[in-house]
Amino acid sequence: MSKLVIVESPAKAKTIKKYLGSGYEVVASMGHIRDLNPNRLSVDIKKKFTPKYEIIKGKEELADELIKLAKKSEYVYLATDPDREGEAISWHLAYLLGLDLNDTNRVTFNEITKTGVSTGMSSPRKIDIDLVNAQQARRILDRLVGYKLSPFLSKKIRKGLSAGRVQSVAVRIVVDREEKIRAFKPEEYWSIDAKFIPKGERKAFSAAFYGDSKEKIKISTKEQADKILDEIKDAQPFVSKVRHGTRKRQPAPPFITSTLQQEASRKLGFQSKRTMKVAQELYEGIDIQGMGAVGLITYMRTDSLRLSEDALKAAEDYIKNKWGNNYLPSDGPRHFKSRSNAQDGHEAIRPTTVTLEPESIKASLSSDQYKLYKLIWERFIACQMAECIQKTTQADIDVNGYIFKASGYVVDFDGYTVLYVESTDNNDEEKESELPELKKDMQLKVKEMTPNQHFTQPPARYTEASLIKAMEEYGIGRPSTYAATISTITSREYVKRQNKTLYPTELGEVTTKLMEERFPKIVNVKFTAQMEQNLDTVEDGECGWVDLLTTFYDDFDKTLKQAKEDMKDVKIELEEDKTDLICDKCGKPMVVKFGKYGKFIACSGFPDCRNIVKLINTLKDIDCPKCGGSIVVRKTKKGRLFYGCSNYPNCNFVSWYEPTNEKCPQCGEILFRKKGKKPALFCNAEGCGYSAEDTLEETEIIQTIVSQTVETEENE
Numbered sequence: 001m002s003k004l005v006i007v008e009s010p011a012k013a014k015t016i017k018k019y020l021g022s023g024y025e026v027v028a029s030m031g032h033i034r035d036l037n038p039n040r041l042s043v044d045i046k047k048k049f050t051p052k053y054e055i056i057k058g059k060e061e062l063a064d065e066l067i068k069l070a071k072k073s074e075y076v077y078l079a080t081d082p083d084r085e086g087e088a089i090s091w092h093l094a095y096l097l098g099l100d101l102n103d104t105n106r107v108t109f110n111e112i113t114k115t116g117v118s119t120g121m122s123s124p125r126k127i128d129i130d131l132v133n134a135q136q137a138r139r140i141l142d143r144l145v146g147y148k149l150s151p152f153l154s155k156k157i158r159k160g161l162s163a164g165r166v167q168s169v170a171v172r173i174v175v176d177r178e179e180k181i182r183a184f185k186p187e188e189y190w191s192i193d194a195k196f197i198p199k200g201e202r203k204a205f206s207a208a209f210y211g212d213s214k215e216k217i218k219i220s221t222k223e224q225a226d227k228i229l230d231e232i233k234d235a236q237p238f239v240s241k242v243r244h245g246t247r248k249r250q251p252a253p254p255f256i257t258s259t260l261q262q263e264a265s266r267k268l269g270f271q272s273k274r275t276m277k278v279a280q281e282l283y284e285g286i287d288i289q290g291m292g293a294v295g296l297i298t299y300m301r302t303d304s305l306r307l308s309e310d311a312l313k314a315a316e317d318y319i320k321n322k323w324g325n326n327y328l329p330s331d332g333p334r335h336f337k338s339r340s341n342a343q344d345g346h347e348a349i350r351p352t353t354v355t356l357e358p359e360s361i362k363a364s365l366s367s368d369q370y371k372l373y374k375l376i377w378e379r380f381i382a383c384q385m386a387e388c389i390q391k392t393t394q395a396d397i398d399v400n401g402y403i404f405k406a407s408g409y410v411v412d413f414d415g416y417t418v419l420y421v422e423s424t425d426n427n428d429e430e431k432e433s434e435l436p437e438l439k440k441d442m443q444l445k446v447k448e449m450t451p452n453q454h455f456t457q458p459p460a461r462y463t464e465a466s467l468i469k470a471m472e473e474y475g476i477g478r479p480s481t482y483a484a485t486i487s488t489i490t491s492r493e494y495v496k497r498q499n500k501t502l503y504p505t506e507l508g509e510v511t512t513k514l515m516e517e518r519f520p521k522i523v524n525v526k527f528t529a530q531m532e533q534n535l536d537t538v539e540d541g542e543c544g545w546v547d548l549l550t551t552f553y554d555d556f557d558k559t560l561k562q563a564k565e566d567m568k569d570v571k572i573e574l575e576e577d578k579t580d581l582i583c584d585k586c587g588k589p590m591v592v593k594f595g596k597y598g599k600f601i602a603c604s605g606f607p608d609c610r611n612i613v614k615l616i617n618t619l620k621d622i623d624c625p626k627c628g629g630s631i632v633v634r635k636t637k638k639g640r641l642f643y644g645c646s647n648y649p650n651c652n653f654v655s656w657y658e659p660t661n662e663k664c665p666q667c668g669e670i671l672f673r674k675k676g677k678k679p680a681l682f683c684n685a686e687g688c689g690y691s692a693e694d695t696l697e698e699t700e701i702i703q704t705i706v707s708q709t710v711e712t713e714e715n716e
Helices: 010-020 060-071 083-098 112-121 129-156 167-183 221-231 257-268 272-284 310-323 358-366 367-383 464-474 481-493 507-516 526-539 547-564 710-715
Strands: 004-005 024-028 033-036 054-055 076-077 188-198 205-212 239-249 286-288 292-294 388-397 402-413 442-456 496-499 501-504 579-580 589-595 597-601 612-623 630-635 639-646 658-663 670-674 680-683 691-693 701-709
Touching: 004 060, 004 292, 010 024, 010 112, 010 129, 010 272, 024 060, 033 083, 033 188, 060 083, 076 083, 076 464, 083 129, 129 526, 129 547, 167 496, 167 501, 167 507, 167 526, 188 221, 188 388, 188 402, 205 388, 205 496, 221 442, 239 402, 257 272, 257 464, 257 481, 257 701, 272 481, 286 358, 292 547, 310 367, 464 658, 501 507, 507 547, 526 547, 526 589, 589 612, 589 639, 597 691, 612 658
Parallel strands: 004 024, 004 076
Antiparallel strands: 033 054, 188 205, 188 442, 205 402, 239 388, 286 292, 388 402, 496 501, 579 589, 589 597, 597 612, 612 630, 612 701, 630 639, 658 670, 670 680, 680 691
16 A cells, blocks of 8 residues: 555646655645535525535546545545645545544645655644635635625626626726826926036036036926026036945845746736746646756745745855855845735745756746746845945036036946846836046036926836736735736726736726725725735634624625615616627617627617627738638637638638748748647648747737627527
């Protein structure tokens, strides 16, 4: 008989099996095995919010197999992910397999390495019931809000709408920013930008108008700018003051979940969902050539900046060997302080093996895996390196009593910047440039003196990176929920993404307005943040989960009943998007509507006229290789995507793979895009066999109106 270890994913099982050896059987539960039924509330409110769990549909055979394996095993270890959700999965498995909750059979791995697995297996513990109850409280709370509020919204605004404890607040944050942008009134102001040249030299340097020797002067109009220019046009500029200094730049701390998502968005253009998917793969294990399956990073759902002493020592040794002692901090390894509300259950995100340089294992990684691993590896190494030292110069240039200021720096010691520099949304250092050697009373020549008109700008719309940062700062959600929340609010069209910018749709604004009026607590940032803290008290064993739910639900239920009563005859109409189409049955304009399965075009004369026209998804700027028509994205009955020509049945082009406009360098035929862990462009021509890594962005899908009615298509 062998010992059974149950983890969540096959990739993780494969990696752990390598380290445990033949005495262990390692299998995957494929995530949750039991959950609340998705089609019912499944919570008995009258019986202290008792949840009604059942085996997830489609996992019955897996459940039976796990029961059989457990019965014939010597011992069962529950090794699901080391967080609140993973603890709950282990608890459900214990129930399913009939395990004693007092057994010390729960093991966790902060990293999937030989050391990490050995450490975890050597210190099994009981299932943490407080942690499980915190997950149950969160799950039931979200179920109550979603299943009670969603039907109300669907009835009052539009079918198919949903509400959520975290998602509704996230939408409100985006809506509030949009309202500030609309209310913003730009103010005119002017700058005077100059370029000076020291006498006897050729290279110019830049300086900006500041004011006079007494104070800063704000230039509000063109007339004011012209007056200043007229007063200084024949003046002799000279350096009135020079200040030299030293500036030390400290490296950014190692990644936590939120900062990883933000930096991957800025530097790699990854959406948060994509970042977490790739990070999960790196954590669970990748087949590295000559090494087998290796977990490359520590657990990726964390809000702690703590680093183990072993990791600090490994980084120190690597930096010393690579760059020398000068690149180590003078006062020893760096320790970073986590936020006051951090869980601190895991280390910060770091590479498990410092010596596995990104370039050395690039051939074993997909493009996304390599990029993200490189980002994590560089950030960790850089956080343990010496600061960057810059020599700064600031100079005041006097032009007939008016002062222009110039500033610049040169790098005296590059320190951590030899490897990595954190990106920001607004990097002022990039505006600075190197200055020539300037001395007090030095005479200068004017090369340029340019007035420029400006207007104050409204606050910027959120990007995924800045919205995650805002949610983190407000205390909304947890590291594990940021990606899912943004995915939900965009997929349900409360928020739209244009390039990297997020802005609310009319649906998002109308829904938020109704929520603010009728359910102010649900969309109140402070209330939601406090609820997160209350959930943490359940995890700490300071509060019972039933008590927490009772306190919340009593008030929520009264508010919902009152809203239903007050709005029993109210229906909120969304403004319909107009089209250029005219109904061919009654002559009225056609408008965009939303149905259970997405958008469609309908006659504005409904219900008198029920003419319907469908929308299809088309690849932008991709032509059919056979006839030059458009490429239409379709689905089989089982939901699998395929690609066909819009001129069907006159053109029979069809493909499981996405066609591109790229040509094969070997035979000249078109290339297709293969997605997955290792995206590739390949040629499908018989006997060619060309393939190359795909570094292109995903093709944009546009929606096209199809002239035939839905009824006709269904009959066909």
